Amino acid sequence: MESNIMIQVDVARLKEHIGQKVTVKGWLYNCRSKGKIHFLQVRDGSGTVQGIIIKGVLPDAEFEHVGKLGQESSLEVDGTVREDTRSPTGVELDVTAVRPIQDVKDYPIALQEHGPDFLLQNRHLWLRSRKQHAVMRVRSRVELAIRQFFDNRGFTLVDAPIFTPSACEGTTTLFEVKYFDEDKAYLTQSGQLYMEAAAMALGKVYCFGPVFRAEKSKTRKHLTEFWMLEPEIAYGTLEDVMDLSEALIVHLFTEVLNTCKQELATLERDLTKLEDVARGGFPRITYHEASKLLATMDTGFVHGNDFGAPDEQALAQHFGRPVMIHRWPAEIKAFYMKRDPADPTLALGVDLIAPEGYGEVVGGGQRAEDLQFLLDQIKAHQLPQEAFEWYLDLRRYGTVPHAGFGLGLERTVAWITGREHVRECIPFPRMLYRIYP
RNA sequence: UCCCCAGUAGCUCAAUGGUAGAGUAGGUGACUGUUAAUCACUUGGUUGUAGGUUCGAGCCCUACCUGGGGAGCCA
Structure with a gap:
């Protein structure tokens, strides 16, 4: 027997x-x-x-x-x-x-090459494939590493709301939903403003959840629903943000290198690229320096403008490493950014551009803490002040310097796993013209 | 919103304006070490839709639909 x-x-x-x-x-x-x-x-x-x-x-x-x-x-x-x-x-x-x-017959996804339309239409089955399985494991690991990173540094996780009464920044297009009878609500595009409030309560905080952009972007770097990590530090500065975001990226790459060897092998990822990032020491240049650099390249860049995709690409290629660009012309940045005391035409913001064409992975900076400055900014940007009264209260009652940033999870995972497109880096991608399955 | 590209078998793709094909999957059979096994046979088509040009259109023209890539905007 x-x-x-x-x-x-x-x-x-x-x-x-x-x-x-x-x-x-x-x-x-x-x-x-x-x-x-x-x-x-x-x-x-x-x-x-x-x-x-x-x-x-x-x-x-x-x-x-x-x-x-x-x-x-x-x-x-x-x-x-x-x-x-x-x-x-x-x-x-x-x-x-x-x-x-x-006993299954006619499983749709064969062991052969398939086109993106077919695979996305069968995303629920595509997830079973070796490479997709590996990407999901890396994503899970990155999420865990993010939690560990901030927990170890004394940050508190504060979940931001998904329904919001109005635009956080007033720029990008929002998804509008009916909120009971006649009211409208919007799906959040960022938890940042709420994190600023949370930072005044808890010191060091972060939120990590889905955000929504109704922009009609159709590129390999865009989703309409994606996950964003947004830490915010009371008494923090631009320097703190640059240090923290670099330490985070280094931690994430190190963790994945240490714990996802099998997955990275399945994905045929070039490990030397990841190991280089894990060493840290990312170049930090000012917008002005980047602008001078671009002048020697042929991207059609005009000083004073925001960087377009070709400019970003050229800079990333020039350094071959993640590069931080800080101190931007204030007029091309959000209303809540603090001005550089050394040059009030500049905003204390920073973008981190990833190499290999993955684009902007981190964006952040120091926030304006002065009430009158913000009131002027809201007026200048023609934003409805009443919607921001609660935000202005943060400057009325114990305002302090503070700073934070946002990191796009799918762009980060695409970068780590070497995927061509962010749609492979979220289980069920939501994109322009595609919401099935 | 704009620009470019592509729609042919379940899937991946061929096909000078002249009889619509292959690989793979499915089916049948062979094989004791295969790595997307191999070999033989075999089922499978309203060529995205609607018009047009032509003796003749998968192929050329127009419009539309669907998808992809990119710009702008952003993470």
Whole structure:
């Protein structure tokens, strides 16, 4: 009699069970048959293992049936774990029993190249593919590392609202929703203003959640719904923001390098690129310096303007590393930015541009803490003052210098994983003209 | 909103204006170490839609639809 002490084991932990009989519960990634041997690639979410079935071990009818199971058939497999140098993971499973849960025919996503439209239409199934699986694991790891980073530095997580009564910055287009009877609400585009309030209560805070942009952007760097991390520091300065964002990026890259080796290998990511970022020491240049640099390049840049995509690309390429650009002309930055005391035409803002074309990953700076200055700015930008009264209260009751930044999660994950497009870096991307599935 | 590109088998793609094809998936069979296995046979089509030019249109023209890339704006 076979014993009943069979234990269910995650594929990722099979190495700890060499020589033991185990059960793996998962899905059939692929099945190759060599006549009297079947090779089953079984994935269970934690990894993939190859199961070997030799004719004679199972009754013939069962052996035939297993050989005809389609891709993504769900099944339970019993077998003995065996060390095998031929396996990429070092172990194989000598299968003694297969219990199909569902026999699948015509799984839509074949083991071949597919176009983006087809894959996005089948995003719910595409997630099962090796590379997408790896990206999701890295994303999860990055989110964890973000939480750890801020927790270790004494920050408090403060969740920002998603419904907001009006624009946070008044620039980008917002998604409008009906809020009961006649009222309108908007989906937040940033939690920053709320974090400023939270920082006055808790000192060092951050929020991390989805934000929404109704801009009709159709590029590989844009989503209409994406996740943004926004720390805010009471008594913080522009320098603090630059130091903190660099330390964060270094931490994220280091963590992923240390804990996601398998995933990065699956994604065929060039590790030397990541290791370079993990060393830190990002160049920091002023807008004025960047402008001089661009003058020697041929991007059509005009001093005083914001950088366009070609300018950003040229700067990123010139340094080949993440580069921080700070002290921007005030008129092209948001109303709440503090002016540089050394030159009031400049705003104390900073953007971090990633190399390899991933664009602006971090944007932030020091906030204006002076009440009268903000009142003037709101008037100059023709913003409705009554909507900002609560924000102005922060300058009426114990105002202090403070600073913060925002980091786009999907751009960061795309950068780390080397993906061409941010849509692969969020489980279910929401984009212009695409909200299915 | 603007510019560029593409829509042919379930999927990935071919096809000088002249009989619509391959690979893969699906089906049938062979094979005891395969790594997207291989080999043989086989099912599968309103060429995105509507017009137009032509003896003849997958191919040329117009409009529309869908998708992709980019600009602007942003993370």
